[in-house]
Amino acid sequence: MAIGLLAGLILYPILGQTWYIFIPLVIFGSLLPDVDHQNSKINKILPITSWIPHVFEHRGFFHSIFPAVIMYAALYYGGLEYIGLPLTVGYISHLASDCMTRLGCNLLHPVSHFRIQGPIITDGLMEIITLASVFIINALLIIKHVF
Numbered sequence: 001m002a003i004g005l006l007a008g009l010i011l012y013p014i015l016g017q018t019w020y021i022f023i024p025l026v027i028f029g030s031l032l033p034d035v036d037h038q039n040s041k042i043n044k045i046l047p048i049t050s051w052i053p054h055v056f057e058h059r060g061f062f063h064s065i066f067p068a069v070i071m072y073a074a075l076y077y078g079g080l081e082y083i084g085l086p087l088t089v090g091y092i093s094h095l096a097s098d099c100m101t102r103l104g105c106n107l108l109h110p111v112s113h114f115r116i117q118g119p120i121i122t123d124g125l126m127e128i129i130t131l132a133s134v135f136i137i138n139a140l141l142i143i144k145h146v147f
Contacts, residue, residue, distance in 0.1 A: 001027050001030050001031065001041075002131060002134045002135060003028055003030065003093050003094070003096070003097040004026050004027045004029065004030025004031075004089075004090045004093045004094065005023065005026070005030075005120070005138050006093070006134050006137060006138055007011070007026055007030075007089055007090065007092075007093035008022055008023040008026035008027065008086065008089065008090070008144065009023065009138060009141040010102075010108065010141070011026075011033075011089055012026075013145075017082075017086065019070070019145070021082065021086070022085075022086045022117065024087045024090050025083060025085075025086035025087050026090040026093070027090060027096075028079060028087065028090060029080075029086060029087035029088065029089060029090020029091045030090035030091065030093050030094045031090075032067070032071075032090070032091050032094070033044070033062050033063050033067070033091060033094045033095060033098070033136070034058075034062075034094070034124055034134055035049050035062055036052055036053050036056040036057065036058050036059070036060060036061070036063070037058045038050075038053040038054055040053075046050040049118060051139065058101060059098070059104075059105060059106070060106075060109055060110075061105070061110060061130050063068070063095060063098060063105045063107075063109065063128070064095075064105070064107050064108060064110075065095070065107050065108070066091055066109075067091070067093075068088050068091040068095070068104065071084065071087060071088060071091065072084045072085070073086040074089070075124040095107065096123055097104075099116040099117070099118060100118035100120050100130070101117070101120045101121070101122050101127075102118070102119070102121055102122070103116055103122065104116050104117030104118065116143075
């Protein structure tokens with residue numbers, strides 16, 4: 001969510017979006033890829049999605065670019081681009097952050113087995129340092145946008 005917020009804070013002025021619509025939708029979109037994890041925040045917010053982890057493996061299809069592309073296309077062609085764009089930005093920000101971890105992501109699952117993996121160990125010191133840095137940058141950006 002913190003990296004989703006960072007993406008939203010950076011992109012809303014560049015994309016000419018209204019922050020109070022764009023940023024909450026980006027943050028919500030950043031939760032969506034974990035719909036395939038039984039204990040995820042998104043499954044607690046939307047209990048109707050709780051069946052998905054029983055059908056899809058974690059960091060499988062929902063951690064590929066395909067759901068983001070499908071979601072954006074459906075909302076764009078449904079006349080809801082103002083919702084689709086921030087949700088997609090949030091979704092992709094989640095994938096990017098997961099790609100920085102040792103577990104990584106297969107962005108083309110199930111078409112390919114290629115994983116993008118980074119050096120960060122989940123729940124490790126580097127993750128804490130990265131998260132703290134993102135919080136500080138978020139705070140600075142919020143202050144910049146407010147004042």
